[in-house]
Amino acid sequence: MFAYVVRRLLQLIPTFFGATLLAFLVIQLAPGDFVTRLELDPTQDRESIANLRQQLGLDQPLPVQYAKWLSGILQGYLGLSLSYKTDVWNVIGQRILNSMVLVVLATLMIYLIAIPIGVYSAIRKYTWPDRTFTVLAFLGLAIPNFFFGLIMLFLAVWLNDLTDMRILPIGGMTTEFIHLGNLTRAAQLLFPFALLGTLVFAGLFWQRSRRGQAATFGIWVGLVLFGMSTLLMLAPLLQGPGLPERLPYTESPLWARATNVLWHAFPVVIVVGTSGLAGLMRVMRGQMLDVLSQDYIRTARAKGLSERVVIYKHALRNAVIPFIAGIGGLLPGLIGGAGLVEVTMAWPGITPALLEAISAIDIYVIMGLITITTVLLMIGNVVSDLLLAWVDPRIRYS
Amino acid sequence: MKKLLILGMLALSGLALAQPKVFKGTEPGRQGGAYRITAISDPRTWNPFVARETSSTDIIALFLPTLTGYSPYTQAPEGNLAKSWEVRNNGLTVIFRLREGARWSDGQAIDADDVIFSATVHADQRVNSNSRSSFILDGQPIRWTKVDQYTVRADFPKPYAPALIQGWYIVPEHIFGPAYRAGVQQLQALWNLDTPPAQVVSGGPFKLDSYVKGERVVLVRNPNYWGVDERNNPVAYLERYTVQIVPDLNAQLARFLAGEADTFSAANADQVAQVLERIRGNRLRAEIFPNADVTLGTNFIVFNWNHKDPFKENLFRQVKFRRAMAHLMDKKSMIEVALGGLGQPQWSPISIPNKAFFTDDVVKYEFSPQKAVQLLAELGFRSKNRDGWLVNSQGRVLEFNLVTNQGNNVRERIAQIFRDEARKIGVKVEYRPIDFNELVRQLTSPAADGTREFDAILIGLTGGIEPAFSRNVWELNGSLHMWNLGAGGKNPAKVEAFEVLIDTLMKRGATTLDQAQRRQIYVQFQKVVAENLPIIYTVAPAYNPARLTRLGGMFPKEQINSITGQAPYIETVFAKE
Numbered sequence: 014m015f016a017y018v019v020r021r022l023l024q025l026i027p028t029f030f031g032a033t034l035l036a037f038l039v040i041q042l043a044p045g046d047f048v049t050r051l052e053l054d055p056t057q058d059r060e061s062i063a064n065l066r067q068q069l070g071l072d073q074p075l076p077v078q079y080a081k082w083l084s085g086i087l088q089g090y091l092g093l094s095l096s097y098k099t100d101v102w103n104v105i106g107q108r109i110l111n112s113m114v115l116v117v118l119a120t121l122m123i124y125l126i127a128i129p130i131g132v133y134s135a136i137r138k139y140t141w142p143d144r145t146f147t148v149l150a151f152l153g154l155a156i157p158n159f160f161f162g163l164i165m166l167f168l169a170v171w172l173n174d175l176t177d178m179r180i181l182p183i184g185g186m187t188t189e190f191i192h193l194g195n196l197t198r199a200a201q202l203l204f205p206f207a208l209l210g211t212l213v214f215a216g217l218f219w220q221r222s223r224r225g226q227a228a229t230f231g232i233w234v235g236l237v238l239f240g241m242s243t244l245l246m247l248a249p250l251l252q253g254p255g256l257p258e259r260l261p262y263t264e265s266p267l268w269a270r271a272t273n274v275l276w277h278a279f280p281v282v283i284v285v286g287t288s289g290l291a292g293l294m295r296v297m298r299g300q301m302l303d304v305l306s307q308d309y310i311r312t313a314r315a316k317g318l319s320e321r322v323v324i325y326k327h328a329l330r331n332a333v334i335p336f337i338a339g340i341g342g343l344l345p346g347l348i349g350g351a352g353l354v355e356v357t358m359a360w361p362g363i364t365p366a367l368l369e370a371i372s373a374i375d376i377y378v379i380m381g382l383i384t385i386t387t388v389l390l391m392i393g394n395v396v397s398d399l400l401l402a403w404v405d406p407r408i409r410y411s
Numbered sequence: 412m413k414k415l416l417i418l419g420m421l422a423l424s425g426l427a428l429a430q431p432k433v434f435k436g437t438e439p440g441r442q443g444g445a446y447r448i449t450a451i452s453d454p455r456t457w458n459p460f461v462a463r464e465t466s467s468t469d470i471i472a473l474f475l476p477t478l479t480g481y482s483p484y485t486q487a488p489e490g491n492l493a494k495s496w497e498v499r500n501n502g503l504t505v506i507f508r509l510r511e512g513a514r515w516s517d518g519q520a521i522d523a524d525d526v527i528f529s530a531t532v533h534a535d536q537r538v539n540s541n542s543r544s545s546f547i548l549d550g551q552p553i554r555w556t557k558v559d560q561y562t563v564r565a566d567f568p569k570p571y572a573p574a575l576i577q578g579w580y581i582v583p584e585h586i587f588g589p590a591y592r593a594g595v596q597q598l599q600a601l602w603n604l605d606t607p608p609a610q611v612v613s614g615g616p617f618k619l620d621s622y623v624k625g626e627r628v629v630l631v632r633n634p635n636y637w638g639v640d641e642r643n644n645p646v647a648y649l650e651r652y653t654v655q656i657v658p659d660l661n662a663q664l665a666r667f668l669a670g671e672a673d674t675f676s677a678a679n680a681d682q683v684a685q686v687l688e689r690i691r692g693n694r695l696r697a698e699i700f701p702n703a704d705v706t707l708g709t710n711f712i713v714f715n716w717n718h719k720d721p722f723k724e725n726l727f728r729q730v731k732f733r734r735a736m737a738h739l740m741d742k743k744s745m746i747e748v749a750l751g752g753l754g755q756p757q758w759s760p761i762s763i764p765n766k767a768f769f770t771d772d773v774v775k776y777e778f779s780p781q782k783a784v785q786l787l788a789e790l791g792f793r794s795k796n797r798d799g800w801l802v803n804s805q806g807r808v809l810e811f812n813l814v815t816n817q818g819n820n821v822r823e824r825i826a827q828i829f830r831d832e833a834r835k836i837g838v839k840v841e842y843r844p845i846d847f848n849e850l851v852r853q854l855t856s857p858a859a860d861g862t863r864e865f866d867a868i869l870i871g872l873t874g875g876i877e878p879a880f881s882r883n884v885w886e887l888n889g890s891l892h893m894w895n896l897g898a899g900g901k902n903p904a905k906v907e908a909f910e911v912l913i914d915t916l917m918k919r920g921a922t923t924l925d926q927a928q929r930r931q932i933y934v935q936f937q938k939v940v941a942e943n944l945p946i947i948y949t950v951a952p953a954y955n956p957a958r959l960t961r962l963g964g965m966f967p968k969e970q971i972n973s974i975t976g977q978a979p980y981i982e983t984v985f986a987k988e
Contacts, residue, residue, distance in 0.1 A: 045848020051463065052855050052890070055872055055881040056544050059890045059900050064539050096455045096463075099603045107624050166665040173669065174694055183669045184662045187626055189447075189653055261629075263621050359657040361625020369452060374848070 014402075017410040018395070025391045033086075036383045037079050040376055046071050047095045047374045069095055082380060091384070092377030096370075101381040105366060109385075111186060112350040112362035114278055119285040119351065120343060127290050128336070129230060131297020132329060135305060138298075146294065153291030158284055159353035165280045166358065182277045184359035191265045191273050197253030200246040207246060210239035245272070281358050285351045293336075300332040307331075337404050341397025345390040348382075430494050430510040431639040434646050435484075436964045436983025442644070444986025445651040446962070449663045449672045453625060453656050457602040457611050459580035460532055460540045468541075470654060471580060473630055473981070474613035476637075478507055478526065478577035481876060483979035486767050487926075488575035492521065492614075492637070502570035502924045507577075509561045513637035515583050516613040521637075523557040525614075528584040528591075530555040537595045542579035544880075570922045572929055573877050583612045616647040616982050628654040638982050648964070648985035670695060673962055674977060677701070677955040680751035686957050699957035704973040705755050706954050707762045707874035710822055712736070712813070712829070712867055712947045713854075716895040717903070719862040722807060726790075727866075727894075728907070733944040735786035737776035739832045745950045749824035753953035759937035760881075762874035763951060764973045767926075768933040773941035780836050787838070801837040810839035811866035814853075817844040825949050826869045854893055861898045868893075869949075876974055878933050879921040885936075887914045894945045909943040963987045 048066050051057050066072045070081070085092050091101035134143040169181035182188070214235040218228050228236075248268035262270065304310065305328055313323045350363035363382065370378035402408045454467040459475055462468050479496075482489040490496070493507040513521040532538055534546035534553075546553050551568035558564050567574060590597040602611055608619035616638065617630035630652040638646045655672065657663045664682055667675035668689050677683045677699065689695040714727035714736075726732050742756035755763060759773045776782075791803040801809040813830060815822040823844055830842040853865040872884065872891075883889040887902040887910060895910065897903040903910075916936040923929045940946065954973035958965060964984040965977050978984045 043848070044846060044852050049848045049851050052851050053870070053872060055883045055891055056875075057890070058544055058547070058883065061536075061539055061543055062890070064536060068537075068539060097604060098456060098458070098461050098599055099605060103603075103605050111625065163659075163661055166662060170665055170669050183665050183671055184657060185626060185655070187623065189627060189629065189655075261621070263623070357659045357662055359655075359659065359662050361623075361656070365452075365625065365658045 014410055018399070021395050021398070025388075025395075028391060029387060032387045033083070033380070033384055034079065036387075037082070037376075037380060038075070040374070040379055041075055041078075043374070045374060047376070050373065082377065086384060091381040094370075094378050095375045096373050097375075097378075101377050104378055105363060105381060108361060108363045108366045109348045109350075111360065112355065112364070113347055114186075114274060115281055115285055115351045115355070115360060115362060116347050116349075118278055118282045119289065120346075122282060122286040123289045123293055124336075125234070126286075127293035128297050128333065131294045132301055132324070132332075134294070134298045135301030136324060138302065150291035150294050153287040156288070157353075158288055158351075159357045161284045161287065162281070162354040162357035165284050169280060181280055184357075186277050186359075186361055187262045187270070187273050188277075189262060190259045191262055191269045192259045193249075193253060193256045193265065193269055194258040196269060196272060197249045197256070200249040200253065204243070204246045204250060207239055207242040210235065211243050214239055277360075281351070281354060281360055284354050284358070297332070297336075300335065301328060304328045304332045334401070334405050338397050338401040340400060341393040341395070344393035344396065345386045348385055348389060430512060431637050431643075432491065432494070432510065434638050434640055434980045434982045436640060437966060437970075437979060438963060439642070440640065440648045440964050440983055440985035442648050442985075443650050444648070445653060446649045446981075446984060446986070447653045447655060447671065447673050449655045449657045449666055449675070451656075451658055451660070451663070454604065454622075454628065456604060457606065457619065458599065459542075459582060460538050461599050461603075463541050470628055470630075472615070473617045473652060474611065474615040474619060474633070475580040475582060476513075476521070476614045477580060479575055480578055481576070481974075483975040486876060486974070492526070492581060493577075496575065498574075498924075502574065503567050505565045505567075505574050506558065507563050507565070509563070510637050511561050513614070514635045516618045516633050516635050517583075518635070519583065519585055519612075521581070521583075521614050522560045523563045524560075525581055525584045526563050527555055527557045528588055529579065529581045532582075532587065532591055532598065533579050535595070538598065540579075545577070545579055570924055572921055572923055573879050576877060581614065583614070586612060617649075617652050620651075625656055627656060630654075636982075640983060646980075646982040648983065649981075652981075667697075667957065668695060670697075670959065673959050675957045677957060678952075680753055683753070683955050696960045697957055698960060699955065700968055700971055701955045702753050702953045703956060703968065703971045704954040705757075705763050705951040706973050707764060708871050709757060709760075709762065709874055709951065710825055710869065710871040710949045711757075712869050712949070713894050713945070714811075714867050715863050715865050716905075717857060717861055717863045718866070719858075719860075719864065723811065723866060726809075728905075729790055730943055731786045731790055733947060734776050735783040735790075736833075737944055737947050738779045738783035738786070739829060739836070739838070740947065740949060741778045741828055741832050742950050743778065744828050745825050748828060749821050750950060750952050753955060754950050755953070757948040757951045759941040759948065760885075760946065761878060761933060761937055764954075765874070765876055765878075766972075767876075768878055768930055768937075770934045770937055772934075773938050775941070776944070778832075780832065784836050787836075795837050799837055800839045808839055809837070810841070812841045812843065813867045813869060814843050814845045814850060814865060815869035816847040816850050818847075821952065822869050822871070829869075829949075855890065855896070857896055857898050861904060863896065878936070879917070882917055882921065885913050885917045887911070907943075909939055910945065912939055913945075961986055961988050 047069060048062055048071060052062055070078065082092055093099070094101050094104045097104050130146055134146050137143055166184055169183055172180050214232055217232050218236055221228050221232070245268065252266060262273065310323060310328055313327050348363065352364055355362040355364040356368065367379070367382055402410055450466060450469070452466045454470050455464060456462050456467050457471060459471050462471055476492040478491060478493040479488050480491050492509055492513060494510045495508045497506045499506065509523060509526065515521055530546065533540040533542045548568050548571055553568070554566040556564050565574070587598060587601060590601050604622065604624070608621055611619045613619070613633045616633060616636050618633040620629040620631040622628045632647055632650050636645065636647065640646050655666065657666055660678055663672070663675065664685065666672040668685065677686060683699060683701045686697065686699045690697055690699065714733065716724060716728050718724040718727065746752060746754045746756070757763065758775050761769045763769055787801060787809065792801040792809045794802055796802045796808065813826055815826045826842050830840040833840040850868060850870065853863060854868055854870070857863050875881070884891040886892065887906060888897055888900055892903065895903040895906065913936060916932055916939070920929055920932040920936065923932060956971060956977050958977055962984060963986070966979065971977055
């Protein structure tokens, strides 16, 4: 096992050089460079254009440019952004973190919703609920994210009009000013309900565990959601009354900033989540149907096990193996951003920055992102393989 | 006692600025309030020597001063940091007097040292500032020297008409000076986006307060600013200026519709309709001014006179051919289809909003396929072949490729309309959108023998207020003399008479100081271009500004123009509620 891991890690080295070289060549093969855009500016003379090319090192031969970049990478330096004149990490670091908020929340939402629905659809296949979910899934797959994002924006404007309140944000990730007073009052209003919900689910949990049963999925979800809300509301309850009515975002306490970002993330996560949800739901359903038709399920039923045990212990555990193995594949996706919806909904993620870098041909920003993604992809693959061996006893590496 | 005296002097200097600039607003304003706009992309830097794009300079302009600029009312030169000037030596020398008592936001005086230092750095070839061309005139440097603490002097190698427009940014010498002396790299690393905003010193109406990447830039009022209103109250009125970064135009519209942005420029009729509908439904207290003006940008077709195919080169050099092509431009349909009904036809190089130089009195080759057919017949294209294409007596088909940059919907539609009209009379136009950078390469990079490969390109340039700044397009050896490009900075090998005339007019326009004479020169220039069509202009998109009614100090409808915008000065804009 150890030898296998070492071998896999060693294989990463040539793959890394190959992938980055290829990416570098592809970017350079495209016509034009960072300075091309300026050539159409009537106030720029030939001389200053040539000067700029020389200053940015764009006039050097490709192998030299690649070698320079590579020697930086080996020292952990991603290079200097041509348009921002600063370290590439400064340009993309914060944006990758911003994108991660979306990607993590959307992934959680997808897994938490898709797997139960997939299982349900498989067990009650061709019933009305199953058909409804199928139709919704295809709709979710068919609507492009960026378009759904725009619809969401106009929905937000419409909803805010209708209620004359700011129910949903009009894009963005934060607001300039946070109304701490409103947050505090909302917390005071909602806290009893959240606490009640938590107590109810905790009671259910306790009751089941006293009878020696595992808690159901629904109880888990209820407990986590209500519990989290209760904990989140503690901070404004305790701290809120002593704070001014409103403060600029940058000066607000952490809980207010977190709530603000979560509020802005809500519609975006729904948009990002739906398409992924739709796909995963169908895959889960297919997997489950596959497993349910296996001989060992028939055997399990034949020996008189309850349907619950058959489905959750025998069928589901086998059906989710591909998902667990896929977790490694999520790793590069974490920094890859949520796609064009970040542009349409003004989320300051990595996608708008990448698009800007590509259109300006800011090579080192593009290369920096590709490098990080490549490394994470390679590590993710190794992790996937190891996870697979861990969950599936039929697979052994030696 | 001595301490008291110094304190007293400090208080005095703080209270009474010796020579403030008086900003004449459109109405009396009041202090306070916030102004929120949207921008399509993040700034790249706060350093004016590094900045190359409007997303950066639009913000830098709020906190760094310039010597002079254009008056928003008359478009004549107006002093900013320079309170007055004096032209000597038949225009070869200009003496600028600075506002005494002007200070940076950190309390240091803004004086001649800052101005001379900034000029030196902008002119430095190693720095390669975007304003470098303001310091060179026909290859010779413009020399800036300090006369005394509040006087600077500029010496020009020859009389220069835009000499009074000095729009480059002045930086605090006490901050940039040490870095510059340590090396160009250190200078360029200053004031990048990771610099804490408090360290960015301001000499303009606002100063940086905070920046959240990808979200917003917040500026607050600079209490040390050297401006007042007509009643001697300090400006800017606004307490806070926020730039929200919204990379999508529809999302920008949504922000405006929700009342979260104070101004908006509608890009097409659809967006205008959405704003109007909301105003009429009483859900947004705003105003919109569709077709208030046209934008400075241009869209035109240029043919390649350096073609490697002698037949095409000869064809494109025929003025009759170019006039025929101009007759094929259905500008009415272009405005209807490509611009959504909002725009104006353009006939000559100076943009319509540029009132000081624009003339409408030029030859117009209006849409008329019959006249095009006739002109092409005069060139020998009289009959059609079996496929319906026009051919000459040698059987050569009249055909060319037209390209424009992919993704620009307006240009793509204009190109298609032109192609369709040309094909109707038998001119075989093949239209294809291509990558922008590839298009620029084809346009600006001739092969070793001086030939270029494209046939015709539909492209645009951003116009400006000063015609002399477009010399790279019109002078014979210009790097953007795009129809007939000389190799390596020399004149083209084969030049038509009218091109020489344009070259002469441009050079005379740049060195004539009398405004009336200058206008005459540029009027003639527009006539020559419109008649000979080295560049065939199409249509100019409309400027459709909108704003919330909570803003005061804005232009009334008649005064709105795409050069200045919706308000004369940002200093005199205020919030009514």
